[in-house]
Amino acid sequence: MRFAAVALGVGFVGTILANLPARSDANAESLVSLMRPSAEITGSIAPAGPQPAAAVRLIDLRNGATCKIAGPADAAAGFRRAPIGPDCAASPELARVAYWKTTGDGSLIMADGGGETVLEFIPGDGVLYESIYPSNALITIVPARS
Incomplete structure (x- = not known):
C-alpha cells in the first residue's frame, strides 16, 4: 500500500x-x-510507532480476557520473557505466549516457548497495538491505567 x-x-x-x-x-x-x-x-504529527509504555493491558476482544503487564522492551533487547499472568489464560492465543519483542518498524511479536510466532501486532490507531497475525486474532494492547 x-x-x-x-x-x-x-x-x-x-x-x-x-x-x-x-x-x-x-x-x-x-x-x-x-x-x-x-x-x-x-511538527504537529506524532512520530510513527507507539511510545514505550511502563505497563500495558492485553485485551482479547472475543472472550474479554484481559491482563495488565509491564510494557515490552525496546527493539534492541530482542526476545524477552513475556510476563503474562493467569488473568489472560482464558485467551487461547495469550495463554501460549512465553516471549515477546518489539522490532525496528514498531511492530510487536509474541512467541511460544519453542520460538514459534503466536501473535504479531502493528502500532494501532487509537490503541498501542492491534493484532495482524493470525488474521482471526482479535487482540489489542492499550496503555494500562495506574
Whole structure:
C-alpha cells in the first residue's frame, strides 16, 4: 500500500515536472521543495510507532480476557520473557505466549516457548497495538491505567 502511494506521488510529480515550460533541474528542485509540508504542519504529527509504555493491558476482544503487564522492551533487547499472568489464560492465543519483542518498524511479536510466532501486532490507531497475525486474532494492547 505504501509503495503504491509513493509510486502514485512520484508519477504525479513527474507529470507536473514534464509539463513545465523551459524545464531545468533547478526548476524541478524548486518545485519539489515547495511541495513539502512546512515544519509547522509536520511538527504537529506524532512520530510513527507507539511510545514505550511502563505497563500495558492485553485485551482479547472475543472472550474479554484481559491482563495488565509491564510494557515490552525496546527493539534492541530482542526476545524477552513475556510476563503474562493467569488473568489472560482464558485467551487461547495469550495463554501460549512465553516471549515477546518489539522490532525496528514498531511492530510487536509474541512467541511460544519453542520460538514459534503466536501473535504479531502493528502500532494501532487509537490503541498501542492491534493484532495482524493470525488474521482471526482479535487482540489489542492499550496503555494500562495506574
